[in-house]
Each structure stands twice: as structure tokens, then as C-alpha cells.
Amino acid sequence: MRILVVEDDSTLADGIARALRAENFAVDVAGNGEDGGHLGATELYDAAVLDLGLPLRDGISVLRDWRAQGRTLPVLILTARDGWSEKVAGFKAGADDYLTKPFRVEEVVMRLRALVRRAAGHAGSRIVCGPVAFDAQLGLFELDGLPLKLTAFEWRVLSALMLRKEVVIERAQLIERVYEGDADVDSNSIEVIIGRLRRKIGAGMIETVRGRGYRLTAGS
The missing domain is CATH 1.10.10.10 (Winged helix-like DNA-binding domain superfamily/Winged helix DNA-binding domain)
Structure with a gap:
């Protein structure tokens, strides 16, 4: 399985990538919305972790573009924005799950596994x-x-x-x-x-x- 992590906080991105690699995932990391948007549009991923507050392009516009291009990869939004309006905007743009900061990286791993499993058509684990x-x-x-x-x-x-x-x-x-x-x-x-x-x-x-x-x- 291969995961895309789009997060501008390098310490957080590295921590997520290490946790995922420790669980055997392949991981690509992008530090801004332009690079993350390009990778998600052109490479094959089983799921993406996407921050909303990104430099160059915000996460919502990146996600909208992926969906407009027919990219169906499951997307887990990670953000410090915990307001209901931000969550609604994320889901309307095509997010599959939403996790607010701070969080445990172990929860990111478990949520991604569930997203990948369900996207492949398996209800049970x-x-x-x-x-x-x-x-x-x-x-x-x-x-x-x-x-x-x-x-x-x-x-x-x-x-x-x-x-x-x-x-x-x-x-x-x-x-x-x-x-x-x-x-x-x-x-x-x-x-x-x-x-x-x-x-x-x-x-x-x-x-x-x-x-x-x-x-x-x-x-x-």
C-alpha cells in the first residue's frame, strides 16, 4: 500500500511517514498544496493524508481538483481547524474522514487502514x-x-x-x-x-x- 502525506509541518509529516513505514506502507510526502496536488493527480495511491492549511494551495482546493479529475483515492483530512463549518467544507469537497490536531499517529494509521479496506469493497476487516x-x-x-x-x-x-x-x-x-x-x-x-x-x-x-x-x- 502506498500513502500520500500532504503536510507543511515537516516534523509532523516525518512522524506520520515514520509510523506508516513502520507498518510496511510506502509513503510519499509533499510539503505544500502545489506539490501534493500534482502527486495526487498523477501518481497511484491507496489513500492520502491531507492538511487544509497548506502553503501555495489550500487543502480544500487540492481535494476539489482531485475529485473533479476523477481521482477516487480515499482522503483523510488532518487539520487544526475544528469548527463544524470547516468539517462540512471538507466533506463537501470529497473527504472520506476528518481528524483534528492534536492527534496520535497510531489513530492515523488505523483510520487509513479502514479507508483503504472499505475503498477496496470489504466491509469486514x-x-x-x-x-x-x-x-x-x-x-x-x-x-x-x-x-x-x-x-x-x-x-x-x-x-x-x-x-x-x-x-x-x-x-x-x-x-x-x-x-x-x-x-x-x-x-x-x-x-x-x-x-x-x-x-x-x-x-x-x-x-x-x-x-x-x-x-x-x-x-x-
């Missing part, structure tokens, strides 16, 4: 595909009822496949969901990660759909 189970609210995987240990990259790929199980995900989309914007990506990196996952959960669970991408399947 537990997602099962064959012997693999994913607690999307806690970010934990199990294989045959036992904890499954994964690297950060493996977690990102498997969570993307799990949230869209039985659906083909294009290789390019997997790359975008696994790597941060400034990463130097090897041409066969996804194939290497897929190979490691197959050894951990079973080769038949991840299908290669030639010319398209990959699909997680429980099989027949």
Missing part, C-alpha cells in the same frame, strides 16, 4: 483467500492459522493482491503500490517479490496472467 487470512485493520497475515512473516515489500504486494483477490492487478499498478516515488526500481523487482511470496504461501495461489499482471486466487 478479515479477508480470506484459501489458506491465507489478512486482518486489514491490524495489518497482520496468517497462513493456515499461523502468523505469516513478510518483508515490507512482500507485505505491500500481498496486501494489494489480497484486497483485490481473484482480480488481475496490472504489473505497473503493483509497482506503483510497492515503491515510493524516489525509489530506484529494478526491472524484475516485482517478479522477485512474487517468487518469494509463492514460496511462502504456495506457488498456485498467485497466477501470472501474461501481458497483464497477477491474480491472487484460492484455486478450485
Whole structure:
């Protein structure tokens, strides 16, 4: 999963990014509305954290533009503005959730997990595909009822496949969901990660759909 954080307070942005990376998320950070708006409009993210009081462009106008452009990524607004009118403006612009400062970064992580899960069409937090189970609210995987240990990259790929199980995900989309914007990506990196996952959960669970991408399947 890949998250965009648009926040001009560098200390706060770094703290959110560290907390998300500790939970295996890929994170891109923008410090103003112009950069954040451009990233959200041109890159693939599973969700965005968006401050309202941004330099160059305010968060409401950024969010309105994303929605006008058809960008459907879930957006969690973070702001020091706690008035009801500001919340109404945020939701009218297309926000999915709203959190006022000060807050605990752990709550940001939990709210983002819930937003990503619901955006993928899952009402409940537990997602099962064959012997693999994913607690999307806690970010934990199990294989045959036992904890499954994964690297950060493996977690990102498997969570993307799990949230869209039985659906083909294009290789390019997997790359975008696994790597941060400034990463130097090897041409066969996804194939290497897929190979490691197959050894951990079973080769038949991840299908290669030639010319398209990959699909997680429980099989027949």
C-alpha cells in the first residue's frame, strides 16, 4: 500500500511517514498544496493524508481538483481547524474522514487502514483467500492459522493482491503500490517479490496472467 502525506509541518509529516513505514506502507510526502496536488493527480495511491492549511494551495482546493479529475483515492483530512463549518467544507469537497490536531499517529494509521479496506469493497476487516487470512485493520497475515512473516515489500504486494483477490492487478499498478516515488526500481523487482511470496504461501495461489499482471486466487 502506498500513502500520500500532504503536510507543511515537516516534523509532523516525518512522524506520520515514520509510523506508516513502520507498518510496511510506502509513503510519499509533499510539503505544500502545489506539490501534493500534482502527486495526487498523477501518481497511484491507496489513500492520502491531507492538511487544509497548506502553503501555495489550500487543502480544500487540492481535494476539489482531485475529485473533479476523477481521482477516487480515499482522503483523510488532518487539520487544526475544528469548527463544524470547516468539517462540512471538507466533506463537501470529497473527504472520506476528518481528524483534528492534536492527534496520535497510531489513530492515523488505523483510520487509513479502514479507508483503504472499505475503498477496496470489504466491509469486514478479515479477508480470506484459501489458506491465507489478512486482518486489514491490524495489518497482520496468517497462513493456515499461523502468523505469516513478510518483508515490507512482500507485505505491500500481498496486501494489494489480497484486497483485490481473484482480480488481475496490472504489473505497473503493483509497482506503483510497492515503491515510493524516489525509489530506484529494478526491472524484475516485482517478479522477485512474487517468487518469494509463492514460496511462502504456495506457488498456485498467485497466477501470472501474461501481458497483464497477477491474480491472487484460492484455486478450485
